[in-house]
Amino acid sequence: MAITGRLQGRASRALLLIVIVAVQFVLFETALRTWGSSEAAPAFQALFTGDPHLGYRLLPGARTQFRTPEFDTTLVINSSGVRDDEEIGPREPGERRIVVLGDSMVLAVQVEFPQTFGELLEGRLNTPGSGHRVRVINAGVQGFGPVQQLLFFRHVAAAFEPDIVVVTIYVGNDAEEAVVWEPQLLGARPAALDAVRDTLLTRLRRLVRRSMVLQVLRLRAIEGTRIVSRPLGPPEPPLQSYAAQPVERIFRGIDLTRQAVERLADEASAAGARTVVVLMPARFQVDDADYGRLLEIVHQAGGDLQRDGATHRFREAFGDLPLPVFDLLPALRAAAPGPDLFFQQTAHLTPRGHEVVAAALAEFLRESGLADGGAPPAGR
Amino acid sequence: MVFNSLHFIWFFVVVYAVYRALPHRGQNWLLLLASYYFYAAWDWRFLGLLLASTVVDYSCARALDGSGTEARRKAILWLSIGFNLSVLGFFKYFNFFADNLHALLSSLGWRVDFVTIRVLLPIGISFYTFMTMSYVIDVYRREIPATRRLLEFAVFVAYFPHLVAGPILRASRLLPQIHEPRRISGQQVRDGLWLIAWGFFLKIFVADNVAGVANAVFEPDTTPTGINVLVGVYAFTLQIFGDFAGYTNIARGTSKLMGIELVENFRFPYLVRSPQEFWRHWHISLSTWLRDYLYIPLGGNRGSESRTRLNLMITMVLGGLWHGAAWTFILWGIYQGALLVGYRAGQGAEWFRRWVSGAGGVARVTSWFVMFHLTCYGWLIFRARSAEQVGLLTHSIFGNFQPGSVDVHGLLVPLLLHATPLVLVHAGEAYYNDVLAVPRLPVTVRYSIYAATCYLVLLFGNFGGAEFIYFQF
Numbered sequence: 001m002a003i004t005g006r007l008q009g010r011a012s013r014a015l016l017l018i019v020i021v022a023v024q025f026v027l028f029e030t031a032l033r034t035w036g037s038s039e040a041a042p043a044f045q046a047l048f049t050g051d052p053h054l055g056y057r058l059l060p061g062a063r064t065q066f067r068t069p070e071f072d073t074t075l076v077i078n079s080s081g082v083r084d085d086e087e088i089g090p091r092e093p094g095e096r097r098i099v100v101l102g103d104s105m106v107l108a109v110q111v112e113f114p115q116t117f118g119e120l121l122e123g124r125l126n127t128p129g130s131g132h133r134v135r136v137i138n139a140g141v142q143g144f145g146p147v148q149q150l151l152f153f154r155h156v157a158a159a160f161e162p163d164i165v166v167v168t169i170y171v172g173n174d175a176e177e178a179v180v181w182e183p184q185l186l187g188a189r190p191a192a193l194d195a196v197r198d199t200l201l202t203r204l205r206r207l208v209r210r211s212m213v214l215q216v217l218r219l220r221a222i223e224g225t226r227i228v229s230r231p232l233g234p235p236e237p238p239l240q241s242y243a244a245q246p247v248e249r250i251f252r253g254i255d256l257t258r259q260a261v262e263r264l265a266d267e268a269s270a271a272g273a274r275t276v277v278v279l280m281p282a283r284f285q286v287d288d289a290d291y292g293r294l295l296e297i298v299h300q301a302g303g304d305l306q307r308d309g310a311t312h313r314f315r316e317a318f319g320d321l322p323l324p325v326f327d328l329l330p331a332l333r334a335a336a337p338g339p340d341l342f343f344q345q346t347a348h349l350t351p352r353g354h355e356v357v358a359a360a361l362a363e364f365l366r367e368s369g370l371a372d373g374g375a376p377p378a379g380r
Numbered sequence: 381m382v383f384n385s386l387h388f389i390w391f392f393v394v395v396y397a398v399y400r401a402l403p404h405r406g407q408n409w410l411l412l413l414a415s416y417y418f419y420a421a422w423d424w425r426f427l428g429l430l431l432a433s434t435v436v437d438y439s440c441a442r443a444l445d446g447s448g449t450e451a452r453r454k455a456i457l458w459l460s461i462g463f464n465l466s467v468l469g470f471f472k473y474f475n476f477f478a479d480n481l482h483a484l485l486s487s488l489g490w491r492v493d494f495v496t497i498r499v500l501l502p503i504g505i506s507f508y509t510f511m512t513m514s515y516v517i518d519v520y521r522r523e524i525p526a527t528r529r530l531l532e533f534a535v536f537v538a539y540f541p542h543l544v545a546g547p548i549l550r551a552s553r554l555l556p557q558i559h560e561p562r563r564i565s566g567q568q569v570r571d572g573l574w575l576i577a578w579g580f581f582l583k584i585f586v587a588d589n590v591a592g593v594a595n596a597v598f599e600p601d602t603t604p605t606g607i608n609v610l611v612g613v614y615a616f617t618l619q620i621f622g623d624f625a626g627y628t629n630i631a632r633g634t635s636k637l638m639g640i641e642l643v644e645n646f647r648f649p650y651l652v653r654s655p656q657e658f659w660r661h662w663h664i665s666l667s668t669w670l671r672d673y674l675y676i677p678l679g680g681n682r683g684s685e686s687r688t689r690l691n692l693m694i695t696m697v698l699g700g701l702w703h704g705a706a707w708t709f710i711l712w713g714i715y716q717g718a719l720l721v722g723y724r725a726g727q728g729a730e731w732f733r734r735w736v737s738g739a740g741g742v743a744r745v746t747s748w749f750v751m752f753h754l755t756c757y758g759w760l761i762f763r764a765r766s767a768e769q770v771g772l773l774t775h776s777i778f779g780n781f782q783p784g785s786v787d788v789h790g791l792l793v794p795l796l797l798h799a800t801p802l803v804l805v806h807a808g809e810a811y812y813n814d815v816l817a818v819p820r821l822p823v824t825v826r827y828s829i830y831a832a833t834c835y836l837v838l839l840f841g842n843f844g845g846a847e848f849i850y851f852q853f
Binding site: 013016017020021024025028032213216217220 | 823828830831835838839
C-alpha cells in the first residue's frame with residue numbers, strides 16, 4: 001500500500017510538472033511571438049513552404065512585416081514564389097530578363113524591395129533610348145546554396161524565360177552548403193531506412209521551425225552536443241572557408257559548387273540564357289573592425305584566417321569555366337569608408353551596400369556587353 | 381574551466397557518476413585528481429604553485445603540532461605566513477608595485493630602465509593562500525589539530541567547487557567532512573540541484589546579460605548623463621551579485637550533491653540597513669576571515685576609539701587590495717572603511733541608532749534606501765577603470781543628472797527585464813529569511829519556479845561563457 005501510495009504521489013507530481021512546463025511553454029512562446037524578432041519569428045517563417053525538390057521555398061502569395069531592432073521591412077512574395085511586387089508573366093516584346101539566383105544576400109529581407117540590388121540594377125540598366133526594357137527578377141531564397149540554386153532554376157526560374165542568369169555565390173558558406181546537398185546534386189537515391197529517417201527529420205524540423213521556443217532550444221542542444229565530440233579530437237576553428245589550411249570538406253564543397261554552376265549554365269544555355277557568376281564576399285572581408293574581431297576568435301581557437309582565402313579559392317575553381325565571373329569584393333572594399341555597407345547584427349547588406357553592388361554589377365554587365373544582349377567575354 | 385561552460389557540465393557529470401560509485405577513500409582521491417584537472421584546465425603550469433602551497437603549509441602545520449617551544453612555533457608560523465604572502469605578493473602585486481614605482485621615479489625626473497617582467501596571475505591564488513594561511517594560524521592557536529593525512533589536506537586546498545572563487549573555507553569546517561565518510565540525503569540533492577540551477581540563473585541570465593548595460597556606462601571616453609550612470613551602476617550592482625553569488629551557489633550546490641556542506645557566502649546583502657550589516661551579509665567568508673585574522677589581531681575594538689577606527693581602515697584597505705592590484709580597489713577599501721568608521725561615529729547619536737535599527741516603516745525604508753545607494757556608489761568606485769573615471773561619473777550623477785535623458789531601450793529596459801525575476805525570488809527568500817526557501821515552498825509554486833528558471837536560462841541566458849568577475853581576485 002505504502003509503495004503504491006508513493007508511486008501515485010510521484011506520478012501526480014510528474015504530471016503536475018509536465019502541466020507546468022507545458023503552460024509555461026505556451027506563455028514563453030506567446031511572449032516570443034509577440035515581442036521576439038529573430039528569423040524564428042512566425043512573421044518570418046510564414047514566408048516559407050515545403051517543397052519536394054528544394055526542401056523549402058518562398059510561399060507564393062505570402063506577405064509579411066518583419067521587424068528587428070535593426071530594420072522594419074514589408075516582404076511581398078508574388079504568385080511565382082519570388083520577392084517581387086509584380087507578377088512575372090510571359091516575356092513582353094523588347095523585354096530582356098535577368099534572373100538573380102542566390103541566398104539571403106539576394107533575397108535581402110533587411111531592406112525594402114525597391115532598395116534591393118536587383119531592383120536598383122534594373123533601374124540602372126533601363127536607360128532611355130536603349131530600345132529594350134530590362135527586368136531583373138530577384139530569385140534569392142534564404143539559405144539556398146549552389147545546389148539549391150540549380151534545383152530552383154530547374155524547377156521554378158527556368159519558366160521565367162531569362163536572357164541572363166546571375167548565380168550569386170556567397171563565398172562565406174556556399175562550399176559548406178554544397179556539401180550538405182551533395183546527394184541531390186549527384187542524384188544518389190537514399191536507402192529506404194534513410195528515406196524514412198529523412199521524412200521524420202523533415203517533419204521534426206518543420207515542427208521546430210514553427211516554434212520560437214523550440215528554435216532556441218535546438219541551438220542550445222547543438223552547442224551542448226558539440227562539446228561531446230571535442231574530446232575525440234581538437235575542435236575545428238570557425239570560418240573554415242577562410243582557413244589557411246581548410247578541412248577537406250571545403251575543397252569538396254568548392255568542387256561541388258563548380259559542378260552545380262556548370263550544370264546550371266548548361267541548362268540555362270539550353271533555355272537560351274547566358275550565365276554569369278557573381279562572388280559575394282562576407283562582411284569581414286570589407287569591414288576592418290569585424291575582421292580584427294574574427295581574427296582574434298579564430299586565433300584563440302588555434303586556427304588561422306586568410307581574409308580573402310574563400311574568394312581566391314572560388315575564383316580559382318571557376319577559372320577554367322567558360323563563364324564570366326564577377327567579384328564584388330573590390331567594389332565593396334573601395335566603398336568601405338563611410339556609412340556601413342553591412343548591418344551590424346545580421347551582417348547583410350544595408351541600403352548603401354545594395355547601391356554599391358547594383359552600380360558595380362551594372363557596370364560589369366554593360367562593359368561585358370551582356371546588358372545589351374551582346375556577346376559575353378566567354379560564354380555558353 | 382568555468383562553471384558556466386559545457387566543459388564543466390560534462391566534467392561534473394562524469395566526476396559525479398564515478399564519485400557515487402566509489403568508497404570514501406576513493407572519493408577523496410577522485411576529488412583530488414578532478415580538482416587538479418579542473419585547475420590545470422586553465423594553466424597547468426600553476427599547478428606547481430598549488431602543490432607547493434599544499435606541501436609547505438601541511439609541513440608547517442605538522443611541525444607546529446609537534447613543536448614545544450613558543451619561539452620555535454612562532455618561527456614556523458611566520459615561515460608559513462611569509463611563504464604565502466610572498467607568493468601572493470609576487471604573483472598578484474608585483475606588476476602593480478613595479479609600474480607605480482616606475483611612474484613615481486619618472487615623475488621625479490629619474491630615468492630608470494626597469495627589467496620588467498609580466499607576471500601572470502594564477503587563478504584563485506587569493507582564495508587558496510588565505511585558506512592555507514588560516515589553517516596554519518588555527519593550528520598555531522591550537523584551535524584545531526594538524527591533519528596527518530596529506531591526501532585530505534590536499535583535497536581541502538584544491539577542492540574544485542571553491543578553488544578559484546571561494547568561499548574561503550576554514551579547515552575546522554571542511555577537513556572533518558573530508559575525513560569522515562559522507563552520506564548524501566535526498567534533501568541535500570534537492571537543495572543542491574536548486575542551488576546549481578539558481579547559480580546558473582544568477583550568472584547566465586542576470587549577471588552576463590546586465591553586464592552589457594554596465595559596460596556601456598563604464599566605457600572609457602564616454603561621459604553619460606547622471607541618470608544613465610545611475611542605471612549603469614544599478615546594473616553593475618546586480619551583475620557583481622549575480623556573478624559572485626551565482627558562483628557560490630554552484631559551488632555549494634555541487635558540494636551538496638557530493639555530501640559536503642560549504643558555508644553560506646551571501647545573505648541578502650542588498651537588503652541591509654548599515655555598513656556593518658553589509659559586511660555580515662556580503663562575501664561572508666572573506667569578511668569573517670579579515671575579522672578573525674586581521675582586525676582582531678590588530679586589536680579590534682579593544683583599544684581606544686581612534687585605534688578601533690584605524691584598525692577598521694587598515695582592515696578594509698587591505699580587504700580592498702585583496703580584490704586586486706589597482707588604485708580603484710584601494711579607493712574602494714578606503715570608502716568601505718570610511719563607511720564603517722562613520723557608522724561607528726553615528727552610533728553615538730540616539731536618533732541615528734533608532735533610524736538604522738528601528739522597526740518603524742519609514743526608518744526601515746529610508747535607511748535601506750540610503751544604505752543601498754551607498755553600496756551602489758561603492759560599486760561605482762570598484763568598477764571604474766581609474767580614479768579619474770570615478771570623478772567623472774560622480775560629477776555626472778551630482779552635476780549633470782538630466783532625468784529625461786535616460787536611455788530607455790538601450791539601458792533601462794534590459795536592466796528591468798533581467799532584474800525582475802531575480803527581485804521576485806529574492807523577495808520571497810527574504811520573506812522566509814532563508815536562501816534555500818524555494819525548495820521548501822508548496823510543490824506547485826516550487827515547480828513553477830524551477831520550470832521558469834530553466835526556461836529563462838535556456839531561452840534568454842547569455843551563453844558567451846564570460847568568466848566570473850571574482851576569478852581575477
